[in-house]
Amino acid sequence: MEKKAQMYEGKAKKVYETDDPSLLIVDYKDDATAFNGLKKGTIAGKGVINNQMSNFLMQILETKGVPTHFVKELSERETLVRRVTIVPLEVIIRNISAGSFAKNYGVEEGIVFEQPTVEFSYKNDALGDPLLAPSHALALKLVTEAEMNQITDYALKVNEVLKDFWKQRGVTLVDFKIEFGRLADGTIILADEISPDTCRLWDSETGKKLDKDRFRRDLGGVEEAYTEIMGRLKG
Numbered sequence: 754m755e756k757k758a759q760m761y762e763g764k765a766k767k768v769y770e771t772d773d774p775s776l777l778i779v780d781y782k783d784d785a786t787a788f789n790g791l792k793k794g795t796i797a798g799k800g801v802i803n804n805q806m807s808n809f810l811m812q813i814l815e816t817k818g819v820p821t822h823f824v825k826e827l828s829e830r831e832t833l834v835r836r837v838t839i840v841p842l843e844v845i846i847r848n849i850s851a852g853s854f855a856k857n858y859g860v861e862e863g864i865v866f867e868q869p870t871v872e873f874s875y876k877n878d879a880l881g882d883p884l885l886a887p888s889h890a891l892a893l894k895l896v897t898e899a900e901m902n903q904i905t906d907y908a909l910k911v912n913e914v915l916k917d918f919w920k921q922r923g924v925t926l927v928d929f930k931i932e933f934g935r936l937a938d939g940t941i942i943l944a945d946e947i948s949p950d951t952c953r954l955w956d957s958e959t960g961k962k963l964d965k966d967r968f969r970r971d972l973g974g975v976e977e978a979y980t981e982i983m984g985r986l987k988g
């Protein structure tokens with residue numbers, strides 16, 4: 754399968770059309786941004802790690818009953834995926850307080866929740882991806898009620914599977930963001946990526962941050978953290 758016209762270039766990935774209108778090729782870049790593109794940088798080797806990690810995790814999720822866009826890894830940075838129309842919602846699940854949760858509600862990071870939280874942001878860079886209530890998503894006709902329920906069920910399933918997966922590798926899944934898409938027939942599947950860019954992953958023993966927060970917060974050792982978490986993934 755070959756790349757044809759470039760369809761889209763995002764902050765971390767380029768997307769290409771292929772000969773098959775139902776399939777696209779995603780090409781992962783080393784570019785990193787934070788704070789809605791305000792902070793820019795490069796994380797050497799990130800594209801390779803995010804591509805391989807996302808594909809590995811999506812294949813596990815498929816076996817656990819979560820349909821994904823993954824079709825085939827084509828190279829270190831390129832993957833063949835099913836074409837979807839992205840649902841303009843960022844679905845965020847949290848197991849432990851961190852990031853915007855800690856900031857918005859004035860609590861420290863590291864509070865372990867009894868139940869995971871589910872939240873949604875409106876995927877809209879111009880508006881700064883504002884938080885939105887499920888009823889707002891319905892009012893804006895971003896999703897139907899049935900889709901909202903399906904997306905929530907899948908997101909909680911992803912959390913259960915990945916929390917357990919990382920726990921076995923000495924890593925705590927603090928929170929993550931995922932995105933869903935619709936196939937031509939309307940079926941909802943998991944799309945985008947699951948990587949250290951989109952998850953908070955802390956070493957279970959030391960609490961060391963092994964994710965993009967090292968870049969966001971200028972903590973240093975960014976490349977090393979990506980390499981370390983990739984090593985843990987492979988076990």
Ligand code: TMP
Pocket residue numbers: 845851852853854928929930950951952953
């Ligand atoms: P937050 O605490 O900043 O809201 O982030 C929650 C989770 O979502 C965290 O794992 C990082 C991820 N995330 C993204 O993948 N993309 C984004 O644009 C933001 C703001 C967060």
